[in-house]
Structures are given as structure tokens and as C-alpha cells.
Amino acid sequence: xxxxxxxxxxxxxxxxxxxxxxxxxxxxxxxxxxxxxxxxxxxxxxxxxxxxxxxxxxxxxxxxxxxxxxxxxxxxxxxxxxxxxxxxxxxxxxxxxxxxxxxxxxxxxxxxxxxxxxxxxxxxxxxxxx
Amino acid sequence: xxxxxxxxxxxxxxxxxxxxxxxxxxxxxxxxxxxxxxxxxxxxxxxxxxxxxxxxxxxxxxxxxxxxxxxxxxxxxxxxxxxxxxxxxxxxxxxxxxxxxxxxxxxxxxxxxxxxxxxxxxxxxxxxxx
Amino acid sequence: xxxxxxxxxxxxxxxxxxxxxxxxxxxxxxxxxxxxxxxxxxxxxxxxxxxxxxxxxxxxxxxxxxxxxxxxxxxxxxxxxxxxxxxxxxxxxxxxxxxxxxxxxxxxxxxxxxxxxxxxxxxxxxxxxx
Amino acid sequence: xxxxxxxxxxxxxxxxxxxxxxxxxxxxxxxxxxxxxxxxxxxxxxxxxxxxxxxxxxxxxxxxxxxxxxxxxxxxxxxxxxxxxxxxxxxxxxxxxxxxxxxxxxxxxxxxxxxxxxxxxxxxxxxxxx
Numbered sequence: 323x324x325x326x327x328x329x330x331x332x333x334x335x336x337x338x339x340x341x342x343x344x345x346x347x348x349x350x351x352x353x354x355x356x357x358x359x360x361x362x363x364x365x366x367x368x369x370x371x372x373x374x375x376x377x378x379x380x381x382x383x384x385x386x387x388x389x390x391x392x393x394x395x396x397x398x399x400x401x402x403x404x405x406x407x408x409x410x411x412x413x414x415x416x417x418x419x420x421x422x423x424x425x426x427x428x429x430x431x432x433x434x435x436x437x438x439x440x441x442x443x444x445x446x447x448x449x450x451x452x
Numbered sequence: 453x454x455x456x457x458x459x460x461x462x463x464x465x466x467x468x469x470x471x472x473x474x475x476x477x478x479x480x481x482x483x484x485x486x487x488x489x490x491x492x493x494x495x496x497x498x499x500x501x502x503x504x505x506x507x508x509x510x511x512x513x514x515x516x517x518x519x520x521x522x523x524x525x526x527x528x529x530x531x532x533x534x535x536x537x538x539x540x541x542x543x544x545x546x547x548x549x550x551x552x553x554x555x556x557x558x559x560x561x562x563x564x565x566x567x568x569x570x571x572x573x574x575x576x577x578x579x580x581x582x
Numbered sequence: 583x584x585x586x587x588x589x590x591x592x593x594x595x596x597x598x599x600x601x602x603x604x605x606x607x608x609x610x611x612x613x614x615x616x617x618x619x620x621x622x623x624x625x626x627x628x629x630x631x632x633x634x635x636x637x638x639x640x641x642x643x644x645x646x647x648x649x650x651x652x653x654x655x656x657x658x659x660x661x662x663x664x665x666x667x668x669x670x671x672x673x674x675x676x677x678x679x680x681x682x683x684x685x686x687x688x689x690x691x692x693x694x695x696x697x698x699x700x701x702x703x704x705x706x707x708x709x710x711x712x
Numbered sequence: 713x714x715x716x717x718x719x720x721x722x723x724x725x726x727x728x729x730x731x732x733x734x735x736x737x738x739x740x741x742x743x744x745x746x747x748x749x750x751x752x753x754x755x756x757x758x759x760x761x762x763x764x765x766x767x768x769x770x771x772x773x774x775x776x777x778x779x780x781x782x783x784x785x786x787x788x789x790x791x792x793x794x795x796x797x798x799x800x801x802x803x804x805x806x807x808x809x810x811x812x813x814x815x816x817x818x819x820x821x822x823x824x825x826x827x828x829x830x831x832x833x834x835x836x837x838x839x840x841x842x
Contacts, residue, residue, distance in 0.1 A: 363732040363733075363809065365729055366769075398808060398809035429729040431730070431837070
């Protein structure tokens with residue numbers, strides 16, 4: 323096999339969308355409502371840090387964000403939407419969608435984790451990219 | 453990071469298809485047959501309202517629809533196929549597929565919700581687009 | 583909305599692949615081993631019948647098939663790999679992959695059904711297309 | 713149907729990425745932590761062996777690999793990340809992503825298996841390709 327991989331490490335695109343999103347409402351108690359996490363897995367396989375902006379869309383109000391995240395070069399970040407705080411937390415019990423944009427190519431996969439089972443994923447799909 | 457995002461908010465495509473679909477039959481009782489929902493999550497991140505047409509295909513009969521849905525600008529709609537009534541409800545206990553077309557770019561994700569667990573999704577995949 | 587949809591009903595591609603496949607072994611008894619079904623949902627939204635050929639690939643032996651299936655115009659077929667018999671049944675308890683080719687554009691989604699719960703799907707993903 | 717399939721058997725691409733990955737930690741005991749497997753299903757439908765290189769990315773350290781795998785011509789390989797040993801095992805209980813590159817076109821699907829239920833898959837998605 324040739325070593326062409328060492329000269330081209332970047333993979334992915336700069337604009338991604340996840341149409342499905344829902345964080346359990348806090349009022350539903352500890353289980354099962356609070357046992358899962360919406361996650362966007364962000365892979366930056368390239369040699370430059372990725373500066374990522376996330377905008378969140380809702381059914382009945384204006385979009386939230388942008389939220390800012392940095393994925394360092396040659397690193398992956400499994401980002402939980404539950405952890406986004408600035409400029410505002412994402413409302414619980416509310417349908418949302420997200421648009422994820424980066425200044426360098428990244429790969430985005432949408433995963434829901436079940437924290438009851440040692441962080442195992444319940445579902446996963448590569449996000450829409452263009 | 454530059455602000456190019458504010459000048460291009462649209463993302464997605466105008467023709468989508470979801471080959472898998474099945475709504476539990478009403479005759480199966482309340483659980484578990486009636487505890488899940490087929491959902492098409494429709495994201496319209498652009499500045500113009502999306503006028504969406506949905507056609508539903510079956511194994512043994514002519515297609516149903518078109519159903520008409522509007523997704524306002526910068527909004528998301530998590531549409532349940534169970535809720536489609538006009539021109540006809542989608543038959544229960546029947547395999548179907550759907551084609552979703554919009555006059556502006558949108559992003560479509562196919563998700564099945566489990567209403568027993570506070571609306572958590574059971575599966576999800578970005579739809580086919582072109 | 584314009585009526586351009588009525589003049590272009592076809593959607594999809596002619597070459598698809600599903601890299602994951604596994605049918606429970608018959609020797610495992612009725613449950614849970616025999617309670618799920620590998621399914622390829624085939625949507626033919628166009629005006630011509632789709633003549634579909636399926637080839638199945640294994641780890642340790644030559645490919646099986648081609649299997650032949652027809653999806654009529656404007657119909658969908660949720661095809662269970664368990665039901666493929668000619669030229670040979672797909673071996674149980676064996677990793678496989680499939681390549682699905684059609685003479686007209688179709689859309690293929692890979693779904694696993696859980697027959698314990700009224701045909702509800704356990705997982706689903708749009709297949710790879712080109 | 714024409715026999716054009718017999719003259720073009722290759723399908724897929726040469727560069728793939730799976731942004732989501734997590735292997736249960738060994739310290740969590742036999743169940744449920746050790747009951748699932750991260751799998752990359754690799755289909756090589758072509759007439760030449762595929763020489764595959766896998767690099768694994770983490771949050772807090774440099775990438776691991778490349779790992780080398782061969783998928784023979786007209787064969788599929790359901791590769792468990794748990795089984796990768798050389799140059800180093802993938803750490804347990806750690807978020808990771810993977811980039812999969814091949815010298816001939818292949819198709820990659822990301823699947824998580826639940827070994828409690830006779831190797832049934834829990835989730836599956838076609839990987840990102842370019």
C-alpha cells in the first residue's frame with residue numbers, strides 16, 4: 323500500500339445538519355427521562371484546528387446560538403447538546419434541529435447515548451452534509 | 453471565524469425519500485403496538501418558508517397524497533406520519549415509503565419515537581436526498 | 583407550489599450496497615434468535631417497473647445470487663432477506679453484505695424488524711448508493 | 713435485465729470515516745458493559761483484494777494506527793474494533809473516531825452488535841465517504 327494517506331489527512335465537509343433533536347425534560351425525574359444524551363460526534367482528522375459554530379432551530383421560536391466549539395487538529399469531540407450553555411441552554415422537552423459549520427472539513431455523526439448502560443449508543447446516523 | 457454563515461443560511465436539498473415506513477395497527481391494543489411514532493424531522497434553515505409535498509407509496513395500491521405541510525423559515529418541524537389526515541390517513545399495519553419534496557432546500561431525517569419513554573427516539577437515519 | 587412533481591416522479595439511484603447483514607441461526611430456538619428480520623426496503627417511485635438483482639457477499643465463500651425481484655411502478659417492497667430462496671437461501675448465523683442493482687432508479691433503506699413487537703423496526707439506515 | 717452487472721462489480725469509495733466510537737471499559741464487569749461490539753462492516757464487491765488502513769482518533773491524545781486489514785476480492789469482513797491489537801489495542805471507555813482508507817473501492821457500514829442476543833445489531837449507519 324502506498325503512503326498517500328500521510329500526505330492527505332483531511333476528510334469531511336464544512337456544513338452539516340442534524341434534523342432530529344430532543345433533550346428529555348428535567349421535570350420527568352431521574353429515570354428514564356434523564357438517562358440519555360443527544361450527542362454530535364465531531365471528527366477533525368486534519369492538521370488544523372476546527373472552529374465550529376452550531377445553530378439550533380426550533381418549531382416555535384427563533385434559532386439559538388451560534389454556539390462555539392473548537393475541535394483540535396487530529397482529535398475527535400463527542401459533544402453533548404445537554405452541555406451547551408452559552409449563549410443559552412437548549413430547552414428541554416422541545417423538538418430541535420441543528421446546523422453545524424466548521425472552517426475546515428470535519429465529519430459529524432449524530433448519536434444518542436444511554437447513560438444507564440455505560441455510555442452505549444442507542445442510535446446513530448451520519449449527519450447530512452454538503 | 454468569519455461571519456459567512458450569516459449570509460448563507462440555507463442548507464439541504466429539495467427531494468427526499470424514506471423507503472421504510474410502518475405505523476402499528478390500531479387493532480393491536482395500546483401496548484406495545486401503539487407506543488411508537490413514525491416521524492419525519494424537517495429542518496428549514498433558510499429565510500423562506502418551505503412548502504412541502506409528501507407522497508406515500510404502498511405495496512399493493514396506488515400512492516396516497518400529496519399531503520401538504522409548511523415549514524416556516526428558520527424553523528424545524530417534527531412531523532408524525534400518524535397525524536397526516538388529508539387527503540386520507542395512512543393505513544395502519546401497512547408497509548409504506550414516502551417521497552418528500554420542497555420548493556426550497558430542507559434537511560429530512562427519519563426517526564421512530566417511543567412514546568413510552570418521554571419521546572425518546574428508537575432509531576434515526578438521514579433520508580435519501582438528491 | 584408548482585406541479586413539477588407530477589412531471590418527475592422518479593427518485594433514487596440504480597446501484598446500492600448494504601455492508602451489514604446477519605440472519606439469526608435456526609438452531610438458536612424461537613426466541614430471541616428468530617424474532618428479527620433483515621429487511622431491504624425498496625421504493626420505486628417511478629413510472630416503470632424496477633427489475634432488481636441482489637448479490638450477497640460472505641467472508642469465506644463466493645457470492646450468492648443474483649436473486650431477482652420486481653418492484654412495480656409506484657410501489658414499495660419491504661423485502662426480507664430471510665425469504666430469498668432462489669438460487670439458494672442465505673445461510674443463517676453468517677455475516678453477509680449485499681449489492682442491489684436496478685434497471686431504473688430506486689431508493690433502498692436497510693432495516694431490521696423485531697417481530698416480537700408488531701413489526702417495529704430496531705434499526706434503519708439508508709443504504710450506500712452511487 | 714441486461715448483464716451489465718457482470719462487467720462492473722466494484723462499488724464504493726476509498727475514503728471513509730466513522731465519527732462515533734466507544735468500547736465498554738473492561739472494569740465494568742461482564743454485563744451489560746461487555747455485551748456489545750463496535751463493528752465496521754467492510755464490503756469489497758470488486759475483483760481485487762482491498763488493502764485497508766484504519767486510523768483511530770481520540771479526544772486527548774495523538775491518533776493510533778494505522779491498523780492494516782485485507783478484505784479479499786468479492787468478500788465482506790465484519791471487523792470488530794475490539795479485536796484490533798497491532799500497533800496497540802484501542803483503549804476501553806474512551807471516545808474515538810476512525811478513518812478507513814482502501815486502495816480499491818469498498819463500502820463501510822458502522823454497526824454495534826449486542827452479543828447477548830445472538831449477534832443482533834443495536835444500531836447501524838452507513839459511514840461517511842468521499
